[in-house]
Amino acid sequence: xxxxxxAIGFALASFAASINAAQAxxxxxxxxxxxxxxxxxxxxxxNSAQPRQMLQVFDDGRVAARSPQSDxxxxxxxxxxxxxxxxxxxxxxxxxxxxLSTEALEQELAEQSLETGLAADLEGAGVYELKVRCKDGTAxxxxxxxxxxxxxxxxxxxxxxxxxxxxxxxxxxxxxxAGGRKxxxxxxxxxxxxxxxxxxxxxxxxxxxxxxxxxxxxxxxxVQFRRTEAAGDRDQGPQLWMTSIFEAPSGTxxxxxxxxxxxIR
Numbered sequence: 001x002x003x004x005x006x007a008i009g010f011a012l013a014s015f016a017a018s019i020n021a022a023q024a025x026x027x028x029x030x031x032x033x034x035x036x037x038x039x040x041x042x043x044x045x046x047n048s049a050q051p052r053q054m055l056q057v058f059d060d061g062r063v064a065a066r067s068p069q070s071d072x073x074x075x076x077x078x079x080x081x082x083x084x085x086x087x088x089x090x091x092x093x094x095x096x097x098x099x100l101s102t103e104a105l106e107q108e109l110a111e112q113s114l115e116t117g118l119a120a121d122l123e124g125a126g127v128y129e130l131k132v133r134c135k136d137g138t139a140x141x142x143x144x145x146x147x148x149x150x151x152x153x154x155x156x157x158x159x160x161x162x163x164x165x166x167x168x169x170x171x172x173x174x175x176x177x178a179g180g181r182k183x184x185x186x187x188x189x190x191x192x193x194x195x196x197x198x199x200x201x202x203x204x205x206x207x208x209x210x211x212x213x214x215x216x217x218x219x220x221x222x223v224q225f226r227r228t229e230a231a232g233d234r235d236q237g238p239q240l241w242m243t244s245i246f247e248a249p250s251g252t253x254x255x256x257x258x259x260x261x262x263x264i265r
Contacts, residue, residue, distance in 0.1 A: 035058040035059055035060040035062060036058065036059045036133070037056055037057070037058055037059075037133070038057050038058060038059050038084055038085065038087075038088035038132065038133050038134060039055065039056065039057035039084075039087065039088050039091065039130075039131070039132055039133075039169075040053065040055075040056055040129075040130070040131040040132075041053075041054045041055040041056075041128070041129070041130050041131075041166075041169045041173075042054055042128075042129050043126045043127070043128055043129075044126060044127040044128075044129060044142075045126050046123075046124045046125075046126070047124075051129065052066065053066060053074070054066055054169070054170075054173055055169050055172060055173045055176075056074075057079075057084050057087060057088065058084065059081065059084060059085065060081060060084075061078050061079045061080050061081050061083070061084050062076060062077075062078060063076065063077045063078065063079060063084075063172075063176055064076050065077070065172070065173040065174075065176035065177055066173070067173070067174075067177055067212065067213060067214050067215070075176055075177050076176075077176045077180060085134065085135075087172075088132050088133065088134040089134045089135070089136055091130070091132045091139065091165065092132045092133075092134050092136055092137055092138070092139045093136070094161070094165060095130075095132065095139035095141055095165075096137070096139065098157075098158060098161040099158060100139070100141045100158055100161060100162055100165075101140075101141060102140070102141055102142045102143070104158055105141065105142075105143045105158055105159060105162060108153075108156045108157070108158050108159055109143075109149060109153065109156065109159065112153040112155060112156045112159075113153075115155075116153065118152055118153070120149070120153075121144065122144065122145050122148070125144045125145040125148075126144070126145065127142050127143065127144045128142065128143055128144075128145075128146050128166055129141070129142040130142075130162075130165065130166075130169070141162060143159065143162055146159065146162050146163050146166050147163055147166065147167075149163070150162075150163035167211075170211055170212075171207075171208055171209075171210055171211065174210040174211060174212055174213045175207060175210060177213035177214075177215070178210060178213045178223070181207055184207035184210050185206075185207045187207075187210065187223055187225075187245060188204070188205040188206050188207050188209065188210065188225065190245060190253055190255060191205045191223075191225050191243040191245055191255055192204035192205045192243075193255075194243065194255040194256075194257050195241075195243050195257050198257045199257075199260075202241070203229070205225045205243060209225045209226065209227050210223070210224075210225055211224050211225060211226040212224040212226075218249050219249040220246070220247055220248050220249050221245075221246075221247040222244065222245070222246060222247075223244065223245040223247065224242060224243070224244045224245075225242065225243045225244075226240070226241065226242045227240075227241050228240050228241070229241065239260040239261065240260065240261055241258075241260045242258040243255065243256070243257050243258065244256045244258065
């Protein structure tokens with residue numbers, strides 16, 4: 001009996017050793033690759049050591065968006081891999097074709113400031129930075145207070161282009177915050193009804209005009225549609241149009257149409 005027990009124990013030990021050896025020799029499956037960030041849009045604040053991530057688009061289609069007006073958690077959405085790659089490619093191409101770089105924007109702002117006598121720097125202004133990675137290359141551009149600089153220096157061609165890119169990314173962020181494109185289109189219909197009641201000849205709002213969605217601690221939302229367009233009077237400068245929606249936690253909405261005003265530089 002003692003011999004049999006020893007023999008059985010030896011056999012089991014040998015079997016376990018052979019299994020371990022086979023497992024060690026078997027090819028190991030590679031760990032799944034982490035999604036790569038194709039687009040990163042952030043704001044560097046003077047009062048914060050870390051940038052505020054506004055929009056991130058990953059190669060697996062995941063989109064993470066935060067409102068520029070609050071420090072709340074990111075809202076996530078999904079687009080297709082093809083849409084994510086296409087957006088990154090378009091942004092990289094726009095930067096390349098327009099000659100956008102941090103150095104080029106700094107030089108253009110300095111030239112415009114010298115020409116107009118207006119300041120090209122604002123103390124404490126946030127710096128907007130865009131990083132794009134795609135199969136065609138990369139792009140990295142930063143500019144302080146790009147929206148204000150674009151209004152102040154309409155002749156700054158590269159600044160105007162970067163401001164358009166910022167508006168597009170702000171819109172993408174707001175659409176995610178709103179709950180997706182269909183939800184943004186429904187909000188646009190609500191805003192357009194009040195806008196056209198006050199200004200029958202105005203252009204109705206679209207999802208592409210959505211500029212901001214801010215969610216309160218109570219679950220209520222502040223939504224704003226905004227665009228700049230040429231005034232009917234040639235003697236006037238561009239006009240800023242805005243319509244805001246205040247949505248209570250209960251779901252009731254109050255729409256406020258802001259009278260169009262001339263853009264102040």
